[in-house]
Every structure is written in structure tokens, then in C-alpha cells.
Amino acid sequence: MKLERMILGAFFFNPQGDHRLSWRHPRAPGSEIFSLDYYRRLAVMAESACLDALFVADHVAIWDTFESNVAHYANARLEPVTLLSALSSHTSNLGLISTLSTSFSEPYNVARMFASLDHISHGRAAWNVVTSGMNEEALNFGRDASIVHADRYARATEFVEVVKALWDSWEDEAVLLDRQSGLFANPAKVHRIEHKGAHFSVRGPLNVPRPPQGHPIIVQAGSSNDGKNLAARYADLHFSMCRSVEEGVAYRRDLNERLVRIGRSSDSLKVLPGIQPVLAASAAEAKEKKELLESLVPERLGVDLVSSWCRVDLSGLPLDGPLPELPDEAGYDGQRSNLARLKAFREQNMTIRQVARQLTNAGAAMTVAGGPEEIADFMESWFRAGVCDGFNLMFPLLEEDMADFVEHVVPELQRRGLVQSSYEGGTLREKLGLTRPQNIFSASR
Template sequence: MPQATAIFNLFFFNPQGDYRFSWRHPDAPGKEIFTLKYYADLARRAEAAALDNIFIADHVAIWDTVPSGVPHYANPRLEPITLLAALSAVTENIGLMATASTSYTEPYNLARYFASLDHLSGGRASWNVVTSWLPEEAANYGLDTLPEHGRRYERAAEFIDVVRKLWDSWEDEAVLIDKQSGYFADPERVHPLNHEGEFFKVRGPLNVPRPPQGHPIVVQAGSSESGKQLAAAQADIHFVFMSNIEKGLAYRADMNQRLRKLGREPEHFKILGGVLPVVVNTPEEREQRRQLIQTLMNDQMALDLLSTYLRMDMGEYDPDAPLPPLPDEQGFDGLRTALQIIKGYDPKLTVLELGRLLLQSSDSWLVIGTAQEVADTLSEAFHAGAVDGYNLMFPFLPVDFDNFVDQVAPILKESGVMQRAYRPGTLREKLGLPPVGNQFKRG
């Protein structure tokens, strides 16, 4: 059954909001971001509003190799799968999306984690696949340098393939628990993999029975050429950065072409745009917010963020001069999506101006205006076919989230763009995604 309404996810990049300086907001939480209660309260509120998913982003390092890192940001966070397992016990319907890297773990581990989360949550688990792009992450796993971009995606493709095989290694009817016969499981329906590939050698089977969804939903975030190909081949949902409807439509047309070449139906593939929805109902509110952001931002952090994205030390350049020549995307091993976005900005911007823009946009579409204007913009992009839904990347938590739930969500529900209540079934069924057959099942 097709998804009749747009998908809306509560997205966490940082616990206090999507900006690296969100923690400085006067109403931002403090050390409670490391408690279950903080997330549980937000999760319950998101579920009461009938949002589709809680989406937790992740890095496996702190931001400590730049001057502003530890003093002004640091990037500490709770591990997503552990956190979502806890949240599964205080929610009933909302989906649980966790980011996990294919570069710094093994397929058997992640297959277990997400199968377990799917069982514990009654079929609500999703895995956001990333290949990781920070050198600090590589250094935490015994590597002197970040693996080359193309090789990270080659490993990811095999990684996902192995994980899917492990999820299928138990057929749905394999668990018997027949006390009379003494059979716990049907040996004809439990399958070893004996996978031997370029990156992995995995015997299997998994030691967790097949998840309630068959396969937890696979999400892919990344818009480089390699990222788009991986998404088209393996993902159910694709998380993209977009700045307007026209770019969203062009991106969808590109992805539809890739999907068809691989024999996939585009209607079974969801594209979610990252947006920063901000409600300001008067010119005075807008100006107050602008002034607050200018106060909270840190120029050193702006330069450091640009340095991190470009793999260039911006401290060596005049902050009031235009950008120096940028790296070529083909040989760039960093975050190619960010490089693409930076190249799309006005070349007349100075180094500091661009850094400050990135610091307050998080590379995403800033949708700011009255509640009606925000709702209209999100509705228009959905009805135009540019997206199937949104990752709501609130700049300040909980204030921007509360404004959205209280003011924007009722408008979206009234217009039929946002669901009023949850559909029955697993998350895969709720989102209108097709069931996944078992590759080992005979007949």
C-alpha cells in the first residue's frame, strides 16, 4: 500500500539541536542530554504528534582536532542503538532509526543489533548506513588515514549484502519451540551463509531469528556518486540535502533513472529531505532570532567547520577574502556531499561568511516563516514530488520542536499531508514499503 502522507522524522544530530552551538541557547538542556528521561520525553511527545520516526545521527569520534572543538562543541553523544532500545520500551508506534557505520564494525555485529532492536520494538527498527568521513573516526579504529572514498563504499555494499543474508538466515517459520517433539527450531529452515567476499568472510547463521520486518528498513545518507549508487542498489529510504523544489525534482529524476536500471520500482524508494523548520510568526520574532544566532555563533567554529568539510586549514587564509581553490571531488576522500554544497554557494562570499552560513544552515534547507508558511512550503515540495517526507532537523531543542508540533503539525494534518494516527503493522508496513522475501527460502 502506498504511503498516502508525507514522512516526518524527529532528527537528532546534536542532542540540543542541529547547530553546533545549539547548546548555548538560553532554553537548551544541560547535562540531562545524557539521561534517558530527556530523550524519552521528546520521544513520547513525537509519538503523541504521530511523527513517523526518531532518527539519531552519529559519529564515532569527538571533534577535538580543531581549535574550537572540545572547548566550544566536542560532539559527545549517547550510542544510538542502545538509546533507541531504551526508547522502544517507552513508545509503541514511532519508528526507531539509528546511524551505524560500515567502516568500523562487522556485519555480524550490526545484523544482531538491528535484529534485536526490531524484535524488542515490535518491528520498528531502521539502520541509517554511513561510511564515515572524519579522520578522527579512523584514528579510533587503528587506522593512520581515512580509507579511500570509493573503497569505503565498496566495503559498504558488501557489508549490507552480508547483513541482509544474516537477517534471512532464519526463515520466518524456523522457530518451533515444540516441547512435545523436542524441536526448538527446524534445521531445514536455518541457513549458514558461508560468505567469502573481498572484505568479509562470514559463516553464519545469525544467532537472532528473522526480524519482524523481515529486514529492518535500510536508510542511506550521502549524495556523492558512490552514495547515490549505493542507495539505489540497497536502500529503502534515501536521506538527501536539498535547498528548493527544483533541485529536489532533479535529484528524484536522477534517482528514478538509477533505480529503473537496477530493476527497482521508484515508488518503493522513499526520498527524505533534510529541513530546518523554524516558526517565526512576526517580523519582531524573526529579528530577535537573527540577533540571538549572531550572539551564539563562534567565528573560530565557523572556520573550523569549513576546514573540516574541505580538509583544508582555513586558518591559513584571510577570513575576509574569497575561498581559495577547492579540492576536486573525484579525488576527495572527505564528505563529498558537503563539498558539492560549498561549491554551490556564491563564490564572492568570504571564507568567514561562508563558514558562518554553514554553521547556521547545517547544509540543509532552512524553512523559516509563520506556521502557515512553513506548512505550505513543506506541503508544496511533497505534492510536487520532490520528496516523500522530511528529516526535521530542528536548530534548537526542544523549543523549535515544540513550535512545530503545536503550530505547524495541526495545519499539515488538516490538509492531509501529515498523518493523524499511526497505521497498523510494522514500520515497513506503516511507511508503505514492500515486504522483503527470504533469499534462502525454497519454493
């Protein structure tokens, strides 16, 4: 079903904000970023504005390829499923999206965790499926380097298939709790999945009944060819990055063609590009905010980040020179979407210094600075042009930038009828106009 309104998610990349060095900002939170109360405030704020979801990013390692990474940007964070489970008791309608890697997890554990979160939250869980491309992550799981790109996605494909089958291993009416007969469940409606594949062997059934949503919502964020294929086959929401209406429309068209090829409708996949909204009363104030954030980043850290993205040590090259020849995508086992962005920067003749500033301050997301009407105009233009179904809001500084958006931009979007002013009933899947999946065992019978 096509929604007539935008979907809005608050995306948390780092605990203090989406800017990589936001922790150094004079108004940034301190050690409370490791407390429940800090996130409770953010979740309550998001729900007060009727945002659709809270989206928590994750890595399973400290980024420490270079010495300066540990000193300045260690990306420490709480484990997201644990965090969102706690936040479910402080919210009633907000979707709860957790990143969890298929590279260094097991399908049974993941199926169980998200089924449990869906039950605890009364149908508000969502899983952001990622494949881990950082060598630092691989080193924590008995490997010397990250899994080859193609193998990561082959594993991810089988992983998602197994998880979905485990969610279906209990049919909807399987639980009886019949004290008189002594039957806890109808044995005809609880199934072993008996999966034996290239990567996993899982008997089943899951030891959690089918989730309230049938399947918790599946989110996918990779924009490589393999990533877009994975999104087209399995995802309900897709987190994209684009820099213009033209780029966004072409990206959406590409996804729609992939959906058609596997028999899905375009409405079954909601596309949410990331943007960084920065409220400013004037161009001068926007420039002042931007310059303050940029001043927080040691130059060496920016160069290290570019080196990490392309897996080429750039520390000995002139900062005002061009990017060197970059690896060929076919043999690149890191995050290919990051490599593609670097290649685009190289085609624009950006220097290493300029690319470093771009990645450390805004990443790949579009920064939208201005007053409430200007930010709303931008969002409306992309939504009306068919670029997206809504946005992932990537606030550079928490809690400040999020509070500004909620207080000033959300009312303007609500006045225009672009976002919800109250929540509909039902699960997150129902709120977003997504169909509840049919149980594979019920369907076969």
C-alpha cells in the same frame, strides 16, 4: 506503494538541537542530554504528534582536528542503538532510526543489533547506513586516516549484502519451540550464509531469528555518486539536502533513473530532505531567533568547520576573501557531498566568513521560518511538486523548536490531510508503504 501523505521524521544531529552550538542557548537543556528521561520526553512528544520516526545521528569520535573544536563543539552523544532500545519501551508506533557506520563495525554485530531492536520494538527498527569520513574516527580504530572513499563504499556494499543475508539466515517459520520433539527450530529453515568476499568472511547463521519486518528499514544519507548508487541499490529511505524545488525535482529524477537501471520502482525509495523549521510570528521574530543562534558561534569554530569539510586549513586566509581552490572530488577521501556543497558556495562567490556562518548555523539544510501556515505552505509545495515523500525535521533548538512544531504546524498539516492524525497498525515498514523483503533462502527453494 505510494503514500498519499508526508512521512515526517524528527532528526537529532546534536542532543540539544541541530544548530551546532545550541548547547549555549539560554533555554537549551543541560547535562540531562545524557539521561534517558530527556530523550523519553522527546520521543513521547514525537509520538503524540503521530510523527513517523525518531532519527538519531552519530559519529564514533570527538571532532577535534582543531583546538577550538574541543573547547566549543565536542559533539558528545549517547550510543544510539542502546538509546533507541530503551526508548522502544516508552513508545508504541514511532520508528526508531539509528546511524551506524560500515567503516568501523562488523556485519554480524550490526545484523544482530538491529534484529534485536526490531524484535524488542515489534518491528520499528531502521538502520541509517553511513561510511565514516572523519580522520578522528579512523584514529579510534587503528588507522592513521579515513578509508579511501571508493574503498569505503565498496566495503559498505558488501557489508549491507552480508547483513541482509544474516537477517535471512532464519526463515520466517524456522522457530518451532517444540517441546515434544525437542526441536527448537526447523533445521531446514536455518542457514549458514557462507560469505567470503573482499572485505568479510562470515559463516552464519545469525543467532537472532528473522526480524519482524523481514529486514529492518535501511536508510542512506550520502549524496555523492557512490552514495546515491548505494541508496538506489539498498535503501528504503533516502535523507537528502536540496535548496529549491528545481534542485529537488532534478535530484529525485536522478535517483529514479538509478532505481530503474537496477529494476526497482520509484515508489520503493522514499526521499526525505532535511529542513530546519523555525516557528515565528513575524519576520522580525524570525530574524531575532536567527541572530541569537548566530551569536553563539565563535568565528574561529566556523572557519575550522569549513577547513574540516574541505580538508584545507583556511585559518591563515582573509575571512572576507573567497574560498581557495578546492580538492578534486576524484582524489578526495572525506565526505564528498560536503565538498560538493562547498564548491556550490564557491560558485556563488560566497566569502569564507559567509560560508562559515552558513555551515555553523544551518549546515546544508533549508531553514524555513514563519507562522504555521507559512511553514505548512512550504512543505506542501515541495511535496506536491514531487521533490520528496516527506521531511527530516532538523530542529535548531531542542526541546523548544520541536514543541512549537508539534503544537502549531502539525495540526495545520493534519487539517490539510498532508500527514497522519493516527497511526495505522503493523510494522514501520507497513506503515510507510514499503514491501516486506522476500527471504533469499525461501525464494531459492
